[in-house]
Amino acid sequence: MAIKTEPFVINVGPQHPSTHGVFRMRLTLDGEVIVDVEPVLGYLHRGIEKLAEGRTYTQNIPFTDRLDYLASMSNNLAYVLAVEKLAGIPVPERAEYLRVIIAELQRIASHLVGVGAFLNDCGAFMTPLLYMFREREKILDLFEMVCGQRLTYNYMRIGGVSHDIPAEFLPALDRFVTTMPGFIDEYDQLLAENEILLARAKGVGILPEELAINISASGPVLRGSGVRWDIRKADPYSVYDRLEFDIPTGSVGDCYDRYWVRIQEMRQSVRIIRQAVEQLPPGEVRTEVPHLLHPPVGEAYGHIEAPKGELGFYLVSDNSIAPYRFHVRAPTLINLTALRDMMIGWKVADAVAIFGSIDICLAEVDR
Amino acid sequence: MIGLDIAFWILAVVGIVAALAVVLLRDIFRAAISMILCFLTVAGIYVTLSADFLAAVQVLIYVGAISVLVILAIMLTREVQRGSPSNKLRIPAFIVVVLFLGAVSFALLNTPWQVSAELPVEPTTAALATRLFGENGYILPVEIAAVLLLAAILGAIVLVREK
């Protein structure tokens, strides 16, 4: 017999320290236990899909930077893959390898933020976040070296990448790749066995395997639930079929599994980068494409395994210079579907941890 | 002794006002806060009576535990919006209370108390312990009190437990 109280509704967000942007959850509470969750989106909606219909294919690349600003390179890559598929443009091999290297660096950077923010949400006072930002900083340094910007890269081009890498890039990357596993070990040492983190994350916010598939979850959220599904393996793009790596999967689908999957994916990314650097061929990095591209009438769906899940671009061309329809399959928006199932019955503190473990980026959710 | 007198008068007045506030305030939360104030002044009264151990225990139990429990109950029952109304018995009760107070005052003012001239024991802690646990002490009541507390805890848990 529960106390009959009027529903105690609290707004978590849009301005809340742990909503990763301007997300808003209306939590209905019974005491501290969550009875109902309603996500409220749209505070960052900029209408990128509409904006893109008025710009040329090349001009849209900087817009994709602004989707998931923690993984801009991946967004670039997914978009140019879709355009290349639409227009049938070949990509030089060196460019493919560079794309893979950059995308994997980006995956590490994004996971660093995701894991750091998740640990911060669990209440670790900034320390893991700052340690992880330190390594992310190094990756951003590398990106800055390659393309001149630290957040909105605009590096990929239709038919390649915008620049070849500078000479000092590979030595720096090598230094990074050799030190990174040590730092990942440090993260493990810091919190992976921590009793409090285990108590907070293990068994919390379980997303069962079947439900994860049914709600179209993707990325670490799906793999944390034990589904061995990674587009890099399932539908290899670029040169992922020539590289060896494993897909880490969780077993239960709780917050800890998602955290663990991200940490393991960082290790795998380091492995991929090592191989890609070894195999990196010389040559051109960009196929010449006309300044104003007119792809044939048709449609294409290009998707990649972005750090946060399957990022897809669905483009429809009417043979003009601008896409007729530009749709983004945003992984984190769809991962949010599971929010309610994961949260109900848990406490406010868990709501924050569960939300953090999905690792969303509001710029991508709202677009 | 003038310091003690001043302390007594201040504490007595504040205590009575706080107690009146508990009874008269409409806002239950404020009433509970006043109750805490009342308990604190009573602790002060104990100090003026050379009962320092009791004063500390008074603060610990009444302020730290009972008042907090009361406030928690106020929260849980959400009675605050309704305020703290009185029932129909206000005037009869008032008369009864005044009569009672008059009778008691009359009795205690007209009783020749045999006030002892000795100074009180201080510190009281050791003396109290000897009284409680020493020979000819109150060891049996202490044990019974423990059982009572246990029963109260069990009773409270059983009452509040959700099925």
Next chain:
Amino acid sequence: MTLAFSGEEIASQVEEHLPGSIVDSSQDSLVVNSESWLAVATFLKDTPGLDFDYLTSITAVDYYDYFEMVYHLTSLKHNHSLVVKTRCYEREKPSLPSVVSLWRGADLQEREIYDLMGISFDGHPNLKRIFLWQGFQGHPLRKDYL
């Protein structure tokens, strides 16, 4: 490599099971009659050998004459994919069956399409605007908006 089924391949299978449901089929997609779309979707999801258990993406495209819904289906079990389309010729109050009952992943995406394209989905449990506020006039992703 994900095997992308051609529309024709699946069309024959579907036609066999649900005659009259296929409007058109091409190399890369399959266009389904909007009335029988839910039945086709159920068939695609539950038929052994097809097992499209994963709804990758839903999109609506406004072609002025009609709205085209594009469903990207994937089977995680067999690692193959299919693009299914269905069309809605109504413009004032377009409406299609919701697939939330089959793939809950459609939940937020259908709400998004409802919000930005104005297509309402029958059977959606919580169909209301998602990005724009209640009471917003018009549907911005339609070609005739602005």
Next chain:
Amino acid sequence: MAIFNYYPQTLSPDWPGGYWLHWGVFVVIILVFVMAMIMGFIWFERRGLGRFQVRLGPNRAGPFGLLQPVADAIKVLIKEDIIPAKGDKLVHWLAPVVAFVPALMIFAVVPFHDGALLADLNIGILYVVAVSSVGVVGIFMAGWGSNNKYSLIGAMRAVAQMVSYEIPLALSIIGVVLIAGSLSMNSIVEAQSIPFILLQPLGFIIYFLAACAEINRTPFDLLEAESEIVAGFHIEYSGMKFAMFYLVEYCEVLAISAIITTLFLGGWRGPLLPPFLWFLIKVFGVFFLIFWVRSTIPRLRIDQVMAFAWKCLLPLALINLVITGIEVIALPPALLWTVMFLNLAIVVLLALLWSKFFRLGGGRVEV
């Protein structure tokens, strides 16, 4: 140090009277000392946290950023004082005062030096426990008077947590009192020929954890958990009143550090250096431990915190009490070192046992 020795060692039966002048002077000294120490603590914690997190910490205001607390204080004091429109104004106004006074009152019985204390109450440590239990009322008033859901949740958590942790806190003190044979703080220090942390390791651990919970330090800082309920009970406070709460927080840390120093670390006793300095060093050492913990570990959930108090600390405290009682009665004082090793062995044994029997987290919370 003459001022500290001015006060007679024994109290007259009529102790509140007769020493007003001395009291006035000493109160001023304590106030100044506490304020100076709080500033030092704030600076120390921020710099220390900075170094833990591979950053510098405040270093702009004054040499080594020493004036940062002053700058903070000025900034906070000139802020607008906001009172929530629908809050209970009186309660809202009174809350910081009610929280602040008990925190300050604790220092009346802290021996900074042999006999250097405001009042050597014979109920010293009981007084500390009693007075510090009043502080929760202030926190609750703040949570209630703000008319904010977050602050109300924070206040509810505060009440539940503090009432629970008071019990193991008091029980762990009793062990010390049994050995010292006095409740007076100064006598406890004098009784410590070796620091009681060696004789009472379990008591120290319990007291440290329970005290951390009492003063809302990580991992028990649930009532102001930033990532969950933003700032908890003081979410609606600004300006001077917020500064009061800030002071309360550090005042309580200072008080707890001082009490741990007094009870377990031998207080002002120590070789070579003057006693007052020893006291300060130990206080800073304890504080360093507290914020070291803060920098490392995440926060517990409310039900885990409660379960930790009732299922782990309370039984351990009882066991500790029984063992200490037996030791005090049965073992002669000459066997001090034997007792020490015996106690350490018991701690290890209990830690192993509890890790087998006691588990929380992992499962779904019962609604």
Next chain:
Amino acid sequence: MSVGLEHYLLLSAILFSIGLYGALVKRSAIVILMSIEIMLVAVSIAMVAFSRYIVPLLLTGQVFVIFIMVVAAAEAAVGLAIIIAIYRSRETIDATKIDLMKW
């Protein structure tokens, strides 16, 4: 006149009367409980005062106050538990409405 036993007893009587009034008059069960606590405290004052002024060396009154506190704590715990239990089943703690047992 210096403060003596009568003053304390009078204070005790006044507090007790206030508590009694509250217990008789109030409708909210929690406020009634609070009034009862005040009555208990008032009695405690009398006990300590007697102990202080009549048998200063025996402390019997203080021992009694300790037992009163035990009872008060137990009473508060059980009383509040009952109030919450009643609130759960009847959604009110108005003492005038909790009259199921009244004839």
Next chain:
Amino acid sequence: MKFEHYGIGIAKGMALTFKHLFRKPITTQYPEERLTVSRRTRGNELVWDKERCTGCATCAKSCPEGCIEIITSRGEENNYIVDKFEVDMGRCIFCGLCVEACPFEALFMGYAYERARYRRQELVMDKEALLLSGERQPSGYARPKIEAGLPRQTLLLDRDKVKK
């Protein structure tokens, strides 16, 4: 909380943070210490070479935001004279597409990164403000010749020497 590691997990974490106490902080004290930015940096201004510009307006066409405004008039030798060349840096997203698109290498990204202003109007750069000059250094973005002459970028990798 199950003490499956007997608190060792916590102890390990504490040991790690303690180790960091002795590491060098990675903070850069900005106004006093400055890092060298990348040679390809897309600093927050554009640099315009008046001599090379033919006024073809390719840059304006390639801009996704449309923040470049060019007005030209017909010159005597059948060339374009640039009457107005104005960039609203408040709207610019620093994607660098204009620099890449320029067929005559007349437009560069700037190397500077301190162009914060208090008012939006002050961010609009006209012809004079955009001009290539001594203190307005162009960056090497899409201009390999300039890139080679610029100083090496400071990397955190070099600053943070902790090895594992």
